[in-house]
Amino acid sequence: MSNEQRNDSPVNAGRRRLLGGAAALAGLTIAPGVFLVHASVPTRPEGTPASDQVRWGMLVDTNRCRVDCDACVTACREENGWEGHDRPETDAKWIRKMTVTERDGRQTSLPMMCQHCAEPPCAYVCPTGATFRRDDGIVLVDKHLCIGCRYCMMACPYQVRFFVHEPVASRSPNHPRGKGTVEGCNLCVHRIDQGVLPACVEACGERGQGALIFGDLNDPRSRISRAIAEYGAESVRADLELDTGVRYQGLS
Amino acid sequence: MIKKARGWRWITAALAGTVAVAVAATAMAWSGEERERSGRVPVPALPAPQGEECIEDADTMRRQHMHILDEHKRDSVRKGVRRPERDLQACVDCHAVREPVIADQPLTPRQRLAFCANCHSYSAVSLDCFACHSSEPGAAVNEGNDE
Amino acid sequence: MASRIRYQLIGQQQPAPFWTLAAVAAVVVLAGLAAAAYMATVGHHITGMNNQVVWGVPHVFAVTLILAASGALNVASVGSVFGRVDHKPLARLSGVLAVALLIGGLTVLVLDLGRPDRLIVAMTHYNLRSIFAWNILLYTGFLAIVAVYLWTLMEPRMRVHSTKAGTVAFAWRIILTTGTGSIFGFLLAREAYGGAIMAPLFIAASLAYGTAAFSLLFLAVMRSQGRRAPEQLLSGISGMMGVFVMAVLLLLAIHFLTLLYTPGRHDVVRFLLLEGGSIPATLWLGKVVIGGIVPAVLLFHGATRRRAGALAAASIMVLIGGFAHVFVMIVGAQSYPLQLFPGREVSGAVFDGRAASYTPTAPELLLGLGGIALVVLIAMIALRFLALTPKHLPDEPVDEPVAAEPSAEDESGGGEEPAPAASHG
């Protein structure tokens, strides 16, 4: 299964380079055909808004994920440039590895990041509307509006939002970030919009354990929907009924 | 590097950085003629862009770029409407200065974006974009401006 | 009791001590501003706040001051709305203090934002589903309403509307405190908050802390003039505050009991009450003993309830208890680890499965103290330039000559709430 992912990654990566390089020179239009890539990441033509027909989601197979692997974390950090200052208490960690130990001693390893809830408490409480849920289900911070009140961090049950505690030393063109605003996993929205898998999913497939599946939860034929239909999946803190976009297998 | 001081100045550019801007602007390679043509305040010198053509003609861009950027910001961030040629990064890719102003010294963000900064300080409008956005063309992860 | 009440300006007769005190307050305000500027420059990492405790001591100060603000209006409400004649002359003081406290609290709140420079964004973009956004409206509305209320108290032609304005202000402040409480009540992720009980708890707390703040101002004003407050009034305020203090303790107890009976919340109660290090210490010592039992004794006991000194001491203790309470509510609740996988042991990079430690640093404390100093400064300036202080209270003991300050105010009478025709310092 994870081969599917691996197979189209080079295509996507190549296309991304093309786009990046061309855009660097001047404005350009890409033929719509160029966007036709793998079905798990359907794309929409440039200039059209995200659609609520799509609900992006991610499936974590904790049976594959391993304690000693952090390919997803490294990839995310490089992609989005959230390199810290070696101060674990205040450094951002858009995605982190967690180890859950059962009473019987069995250990589960899993990545934890923004769960992209359908009913995001963070967006609900944000006074300015900076935090919002895009039509395709991605929860984002519009940093132009964020005043850094951190109410969203109080509201989030997963501890996956981060306040930029100090001036930013290095930043990625993929994701603007600045001191005094709140940020978190954006599901690599810049990649998704280009039809490319999120960096963590790509890395997990290439260098990790192939434990992550990304796709459209609304499309019953998508790989993620089929995997969920076949083996089931659950949300972390399902009791809160937030209808998360990130689901886990092998938790219980 | 006195990075912290630089960051603060960047954010409050229009207010506190006027002097610093004047120094930086003098350091820019600009011709004496342009200086003469100006009135009391020298007309800002703008480094030449890399590309052939902007998304609109120069006059429109001069007057409307903030509205174009603002609209694109809202469309792209909140609705997901992507138009790469309108991204701020596209502006940077085309307009950023690439050769060092002083030989062998890395460009400061202000020098790199002299195209924006010179004019903004001339018209005393604060330039907030690069407190968060990358000011470097191309590269994947690059130096920030405000540390 | 249709006695005439004349109002005066404070600080005219003895300008030196008055302005010295004001200058001290101003210096502390400036220090607070400097601390805020420092925080804004280098970022919040120099505070004790971190990825888990995202609201620290500035919020504790801000929330306490905001709570006290709505409670400080209580004396005015008792006078205007509930018709207690002996409280009426104090309505102006009460209103001005409410405004000062709110401005002080909001200033701290705003300066602790990650982007205080974007305050304008907060004023122009509202997410109307957010309690926080509603609070912005409630706070600005409160300032406006109290300003109008003060106007009706001070302008003879408007005096007929003072009861109406007082009633609106009364209703508004109950809503406002409910709003403040709801900021915490609806955070389902935080185990320490208990939904519906937060609103009454905050209302009781605001009444207690606000009355305490008011008493301190009132007693300070009286003392500065060498006057003694009427015993009847002292006993009235004492009794009122005592009831509020007990109500807070009771609601707090109910809050914890409710949590105990909520499945899965035992651990957070144990954390807050017993095991959370400085948190239970702050709660028991700060809130229950210093802020609850001791002042309650002082306020209710026959020997002390009529004594100005005892009331002042009790007020200070109630306010200390207020800070302790809000500290536990805000910092304690956040320190308790979020339960991502209830009942299972977790480890990870962001305080997973372990309590966060939070030690406030000097800049945050300075910012908070600056907020208190701002309250003092605003109140003093108002006392100096507005006719807020009654020259003589009904039943005020006059065993020594009243140190009447020259006043630009004329008098008015006739059984109604008196007011000067115009107030020019």
Ligand code: SF4
């Ligand atoms: S910190 Fe920013 S995103 Fe979070 S609630 Fe406040 S304004 Fe909204």
